[in-house]
Amino acid sequence: MNRALDAGQSLALRRLLEAGLPLLARPYQHLAQQIGAEEQQVLAQVQQWQQHGLFRRLGLVLNHRALGYTANAMLVLDIPDALIDEVGQRLGREPQVSLCYQRPRRLPQWRYNLFCMVHGRQRERVEAQITALLERHLLSDLPYQILFSTQAFKQCGGRFAPASHGACPHG
Amino acid sequence: MPVHSLERRLIERFQHGMPVCAEPYREMAQQLDCSQDQLIACLQQMAERGRLSRIGPVFEHRHAGASTLAALAVPAERLQQVAARISQFPEVNHNYAREHHYNLWFVLTGPDRPHLQQVLDELEADTGLTPLDLPMLTAYRIDLGFALAEAP
Numbered sequence: 001m002n003r004a005l006d007a008g009q010s011l012a013l014r015r016l017l018e019a020g021l022p023l024l025a026r027p028y029q030h031l032a033q034q035i036g037a038e039e040q041q042v043l044a045q046v047q048q049w050q051q052h053g054l055f056r057r058l059g060l061v062l063n064h065r066a067l068g069y070t071a072n073a074m075l076v077l078d079i080p081d082a083l084i085d086e087v088g089q090r091l092g093r094e095p096q097v098s099l100c101y102q103r104p105r106r107l108p109q110w111r112y113n114l115f116c117m118v119h120g121r122q123r124e125r126v127e128a129q130i131t132a133l134l135e136r137h138l139l140s141d142l143p144y145q146i147l148f149s150t151q152a153f154k155q156c157g158g159r160f161a162p163a164s165h166g167a168c169p170h171g
Numbered sequence: 172m173p174v175h176s177l178e179r180r181l182i183e184r185f186q187h188g189m190p191v192c193a194e195p196y197r198e199m200a201q202q203l204d205c206s207q208d209q210l211i212a213c214l215q216q217m218a219e220r221g222r223l224s225r226i227g228p229v230f231e232h233r234h235a236g237a238s239t240l241a242a243l244a245v246p247a248e249r250l251q252q253v254a255a256r257i258s259q260f261p262e263v264n265h266n267y268a269r270e271h272h273y274n275l276w277f278v279l280t281g282p283d284r285p286h287l288q289q290v291l292d293e294l295e296a297d298t299g300l301t302p303l304d305l306p307m308l309t310a311y312r313i314d315l316g317f318a319l320a321e322a323p
Contacts, residue, residue: 020227023196025197025207039193049228053231055229056313058191059187060182060186060189060214061224061226062222067222074276085311088311091311092312099313101311103307104305110273115305148270149267153254154266155265
């Protein structure tokens with residue numbers, strides 16, 4: 001049985017993981033050396049976090065824009081409160097919708113309570129897809145807007161560990 | 172732009188998950204029937220070209236801390252300057268210009284909600300602009316990966 005990491009070591013490990021695994025044959029051994037631990041302790045901690053649902057996923061984190069997916073649309077809808085769960089679940093099952101969240105309205109400035117992200121290579125095709133999506137789900141008559149992104153100023157992973165500082169390393 | 176075939180297979184196979192073990196790249200290489208050196212070289216090249224942001228966990232916000240989506244309505248002539256100021260906050264990860272009256276959208280993450288409120292107050296004081304603060308209430312889909320074949 002491995003000794004568990006102490007609180008300082010697990011916080012340090014979380015920060016290192018937020019920056020990304022190194023491209024070395026034994027990446028966890030490299031992280032372990034930086035926090036004064038053994039490779040097996042680090043692996044056990046990462047597996048435990050994974051089992052406890054701390055990670056949404058653990059894999060390759062891609063840059064859509066660099067891969068040519070430059071048409072990035074945020075579809076926002078004003079859905080009656082009584083229908084939001086049903087509509088959210090239905091849109092969330094659509095393969096082209098990568099994120100689907102309910103967020104609060106902020107009246108009078110902001111009326112929209114459902115947010116969907118749709119990524120693609122061409123703006124026209126993304127627009128057509130969204131139009132078809134809304135028609136299929138009988139949502140075309142509800143208030144909605146499509147906000148395409150025009151410039152990415154910063155794109156990196158979320159930092160949850162306190163007292164981190166500086167810009168994201170991968171820009 | 173065409174995506175190299177090993178790169179494409181790597182993306183399709185491992186963007187949603189990869190093995191957690193002492194030698195993950197060796198195991199991934201075995202699964203794709205290439206050598207570990209080829210696989211690491213491909214990932215290295217993807218990183219150098221900016222296609223790969225990083226390798227590792229995407230933290231679940233609800234368990235790992237607090238986050239919110241914020242937006243500002245910035246006068247066009249100030250957009251670049253305000254965007255640069257917003258990007259300086261380490262709590263900001265995604266920061267995009269979008270076509271709307273609210274034209275600057277960014278995600279804030281931090282250890283807890285009071286910390287985020289402090290950042291929102293600070294950036295309002297800095298810019299003179301009041302942010303929309305739109306924390307997630309319900310997640311119906313949280314998949315940040317995307318399908319190369321399905322995307323338009």
